[in-house]
Amino acid sequence: MENNKLNKDPMTVNEARFVSLAPHIRSNDTVRKIMLDVIIALVPAMIASVYFFGSRAVALLAVCIGACVFTELITQKCLKKTVQIADLSAVVTGILIALNMPQSFPLWMAAFGSVFAILIVKECFGGIGFNFMNPALAARLVLMTSWPKQITDYISPELLKQGITTAATVDGMSYATPLQVIASGEISNLPSMGDMFIGNIGGVIGETSAIALLIGFVYLVARKVISWEIPVIYVASTAICLFILGIPMELIPYELLAGGLLLGAIFMATDYTTNPINRKGRIIFALGCGILTAVIRVKASLPEGVSYAICLMNLATPLIDKLTISSAYGEAK
Secondary structure (H helix, E strand, O other): OHHHHHHHOHHHHHHHOOOOOOOOOOOOOOHHHHHHHHHHHHHHHHHHHHHHHOHHHHHHHHHHHHHHHHHHHHHHHHOOOOOOHHHOHHHHHHHHHHHOOOOOOOHHHHHHHHHHHHHHHHHHHOOOOOOOOOHHHHHHHHHHHHOHHHHOOOOOHHHHHOOOOOHHHOOOOOOOOHHHHHHHOOHHHOOOHHHHHHOOOOOOOOOOOHHHHHHHHHHHHHOOOOOOHHHHHHHHHHHHHHHHOOOOHHHHHHHHHOOOHHHHHHHOOOOOOOOOOOHHHHHHHHHHHHHHHHHHHHHOOOOOOHHHHHHHHHHHHHHHHHHOOOOOOOOOO
16 A cells, blocks of 8 residues: 555655665654744744845845745746645745845846756756755855855945945945954954844844844744754854864854854754754764854955855765765664
8 A cells, every 4th residue: 555655656756765764753744834934933034134124125035035936936847847836945945045145235136046046956956855055055155156246245234224225335344244344353343242143233134133043943943843953063163163263252252143154054054955864964064064164264265154164065965974874773783
């Protein structure tokens, strides 16, 4: 009877070929339920982005979500595949892409990144469950390479209130993100920890509010959508490595709350498809992300390193899985 069910459901057959070794745990979770939980966890960050960056944040979210869903719909129809936009995975990708953009980022560029994420990174490799790296981060890397000036055109909410909508109109370091301030050595210009915690600082629209991201983290862990291991180990290893590399202890909290560390650690490093399948592998993955993030921030010319670190470790995931594969249940040595 079980075989007949598998034969009638091509998707079940496909999933059955790619499972870890026994014993297996049955679950009532579906892709749609998981993605819906991720969307709910992202709601605080979306609310914070609209509160601090205004209608432009709404426009970025709408364009990125719309472009992702439309691209997935058209691609799957053209390839004569089952249309799966109802699983909400494209919506999650669109939200994450938007949250990785500064408020002044041109909408057509954001749409381009969204199309790239779904068409190239996701669908060209077989669709959901087969992408080799997180689609939202891949889109960010392509946009950073193609339009580096526009994607680093950060502005703070305080300057937005004064009617200044682009960093190009501001002199000096008044528009710099905390990571840029630290990199410049002008630490007297750092914002208060209170502003950093609530999000009243410059940066991409989804990374500034630490409290909004942490609320999402607590929700996902409580719902057992993700485990605490990757985010906590990622952030902790970043902090330790930054200290070893010479960052003063008093600046470590700024390094952890600023930039995309929390956003990446909670919502992108935990992507089911692109991180290892077992606990030992996930620990190695998280440690690698933390070390790479710290090294890039301190030794490279970029103040940020989260996107590169996670994508590099995504590429290393097959090797990590191979090295940490568990023995079959009941197998004799």
